[in-house]
Amino acid sequence: MRALARPLLSMIFVVQGVNSIRNPEPLVPKAQPVTDRLVPMVKRVAPSQVSERIPETTVNLVRLNGAVQVLGGLALASGKGRRLGAATLAATLVPVTVAGHPFWQVKDKEARAVQRIQFMKNLGLLGGLLLAAVDTEGQPGIAWRATHGARAAKRETKRGAKAAKREAKQLAHEAKQTARLAKAEFHLS
Structure with missing residues (x-):
């Protein structure tokens, strides 16, 4: 079951990650408010070797997030580094969900309902990723x-x-x- 479930769970991340790398511009307006808050905070707490390498532009941050999602998705799907891949995907999903589906900011009732559904779908994916991250395949951890x-x-x-x-x-x-x-x-x- 795991051999089928992991690729199914990771597929969306690989596809969306590739799209983010190839064509990040449509995602930049939604990502900008989150990156404007998140990047300075990460740069303050991260070691200097890490903070110096964080991209400055939102376009490059979207591409970086896409690359991380592709790598995490492939790790989860292949079973090689599956737990780390799942944890990494879970970490990338949080800012993507907040940036991509802020239903609380949408005024139109129907559009808000659609964004709320997408937000909850991402929460469901997050739950699946968290389970995959702690799954020891029946072996003791x-x-x-x-x-x-x-x-x-x-x-x-x-x-x-x-x-x-x-x-x-x-x-x-x-x-x-x-x-x-x-x-x-x-x-x-």
Whole structure:
């Protein structure tokens, strides 16, 4: 099921990403208000090596977002880096949804309803991406393995300590018996 679901989920991101790279201009007016707020904030908190590489123009930011969506979509679809790809797509979807479907700003009732539906569709996609990002395909995740590995090690350490204690007790008992036998032989001779 996963082999079918991942490509289906990622298809929209690959197609829209390619469109954003080839023809970003139609997306710029909607993206501009979001990039005007988001870019300065990211530049303030990001390390200098990252902030220096963030494009200045909205056209280039739209293209960059498109490229990230294509790469994330291909990673999710192929299964190579699927969790990172899904998480990356989820991160790109948030500003795209806010910029592309601000239904709260639309005055016309019908247009607002259409934008609200598109907004909720993107929220549904976000939910699917978040599930894909945490999907371990039935295998225990790293956190689970670390916790249970530590418990198992603790259990084995306790078992080893108990076994060593039993063995030491047995050796002490045998040593006492050997000492008694040696003492008895000494008295006989």
